[in-house]
Amino acid sequence: MYYYLGVDIGSVSSNFVLMDQYGNIREKIYLRTLGNPVKAIKEGFTQIKSRQGGQLDIRGVGTTGSGRHLADVLLGADVVKNEITAHAVAASAIFPGVRTILEIGGQDSKIIILKNGIVQDFAMNTVCAAGTGSFLDQQAARLSIAIEDFGDYAIRSRQGIRIAGRCGVFAESDMIHKQQMGYPTEDIIMGLCEALVRNYLNNVAKGKKIEEPIVFQGGVAANAGIKKAFEKVLNSQVQVPESYEVMGAIGSAMLAQEEREQSQAPGNYRGDDFILEGEFKSSSHECKGCPNLCEVVCIKRNQEILAYWGDRCKKWENSINRQDKLQVI
Numbered sequence: 001m002y003y004y005l006g007v008d009i010g011s012v013s014s015n016f017v018l019m020d021q022y023g024n025i026r027e028k029i030y031l032r033t034l035g036n037p038v039k040a041i042k043e044g045f046t047q048i049k050s051r052q053g054g055q056l057d058i059r060g061v062g063t064t065g066s067g068r069h070l071a072d073v074l075l076g077a078d079v080v081k082n083e084i085t086a087h088a089v090a091a092s093a094i095f096p097g098v099r100t101i102l103e104i105g106g107q108d109s110k111i112i113i114l115k116n117g118i119v120q121d122f123a124m125n126t127v128c129a130a131g132t133g134s135f136l137d138q139q140a141a142r143l144s145i146a147i148e149d150f151g152d153y154a155i156r157s158r159q160g161i162r163i164a165g166r167c168g169v170f171a172e173s174d175m176i177h178k179q180q181m182g183y184p185t186e187d188i189i190m191g192l193c194e195a196l197v198r199n200y201l202n203n204v205a206k207g208k209k210i211e212e213p214i215v216f217q218g219g220v221a222a223n224a225g226i227k228k229a230f231e232k233v234l235n236s237q238v239q240v241p242e243s244y245e246v247m248g249a250i251g252s253a254m255l256a257q258e259e260r261e262q263s264q265a266p267g268n269y270r271g272d273d274f275i276l277e278g279e280f281k282s283s284s285h286e287c288k289g290c291p292n293l294c295e296v297v298c299i300k301r302n303q304e305i306l307a308y309w310g311d312r313c314k315k316w317e318n319s320i321n322r323q324d325k326l327q328v329i
Contacts, residue, residue: 002057004260005048005269006253007041007075008086008246009033009067012106012134013219014040017249018048018056019257027051028246030219037067038280038299041074045275058269060260062086062252073299073307074280076270078263079255084112084122086251091215092117093254094241099211102230102238103247104200104220106133111205125204133219139172139192143185150189154225157190164195171195193225197233214238217247278302287311 003026006017011033018027029044049056062079063071064086072080083103091101092114101112109132113121140147154160161183164174171192178188201210214236220226221244230238243250260267278301287294294311308316 002059004253004257005045005058005061005075006086006246006249006251006256007044007061007063007065007068007071007077008083008248008252009037009041009063009065009071010106010248011066011108013245014044014065014067015246015249016044016048017243017246017253018052019250019253021059021257023254023257025243025250028243028249030245033067037070038074038282041067041071042275042280045075049272049276055272058267060256060267061269062254062256062259064248064252069307069309070282070299074270074275076268076274077256078268079252079259081252081255083248084110084119084124086248086255087217088112088114088119088251089254090247090251091217091241093250095213095215095239098213098215100208100214102200102205102214102216103218104132104216104226105218108132109200109204109218109220111200111208111210113208121208123204123206123208125200135171135196136220136223139175142172143189145185145189148222151193151222151224151226153186154190154193154223155228157184157186157225159187160190160194160229161187162195163188163191190225190229193223193229194232197226197229201233210234210236212236216240217244219245221245274301284310287316289313289315 002021004019008015014031014033016029020026027048029047031040031044033040060078061075063077064081064083068080087103091098103110110124137147140150161178164170175188216227216238221240227238280301282299284295284297287296292312296308296310296316298308299306
């Protein structure tokens with residue numbers, strides 16, 4: 001048996017999927033990134049290996065998310081793709097014919113429009129965190145409710161209270177005001193869910209034609225209240241995949257399998273020892289070689305420079321392919 005590894009490194013969560021040669025998901029790991037993607041990548045890989053009980057024959061690796069290039073350096077990826085592509089591939093495989101993907105993660109949200117399995121249009125919101133997982137985490141903590149139970153409170157509501165949802169600050173203030181007025185907690189939470197859905201549709205999905213079948217994925221898809229609010233506002237059925245929280249990693253694993261099956265060249269996977277036994281460190285500096293003043297990131301393993309990125313002219317990045325690798329004094 002051999003496997004394909006899909007990795008989705010985001011600002012809030014780091015997701016890992018181990019898929020076998022027949023397309024079956026053998027393991028899935030959902031971790032908090034906690035501001036340290038290097039540690040998250042090593043931890044996720046360690047958990048997958050321990051659960052499988054030893055050495056794994058990994059034929060291909062795919063990475064996505066905001067930390068996809070870092071994951072590529074540490075793991076040796078065969079495919080490095082953006083989140084739009086990875087989520088679209090996974091959703092199309094699980095729900096053939098899907099037309100609209102609603103995706104809400106920890107700190108961003110996106111909508112993907114497909115036709116015949118091909119991305120036709122998309123939009124992302126990375127400016128305001130209102131309606132994303134981190135904002136819902138904050139509100140759940142403020143109400144002393146476990147985030148896992150947040151959606152259950154919402155669906156017990158008989159009538160959602162109108163909450164201002166265009167801004168996270170205003171939404172929180174409005175919730176506090178409604179609490180002070182004595183409204184039931186369930187109705188306030190349902191009102192928040194409906195407000196966040198309106199905000200998503202008016203901003204992220206503005207101008208987009210939302211057609212069925214509709215798939216809702218990302219960490220926030222665990223919230224039954226948000227799903228119910230989407231169905232109410234759209235007057236359509238919204239489907240949530242079983243592995244909603246790791247769809248980006250699933251898409252990456254599928255893309256890695258496709259790439260490896262079409263290629264005759266050896267895979268790029270660096271091996272277990274490289275990942276688990278190495279000491280990885282990252283640093284950054286400002287390049288003063290030109291007026292751009294690029295902020296260059298450097299990643300090292302046991303003092304060996306593996307990669308640079310962030311330089312517009314590729315001066316530092318290209319030095320990796322030369323013997324005289326540039327060093328920061």
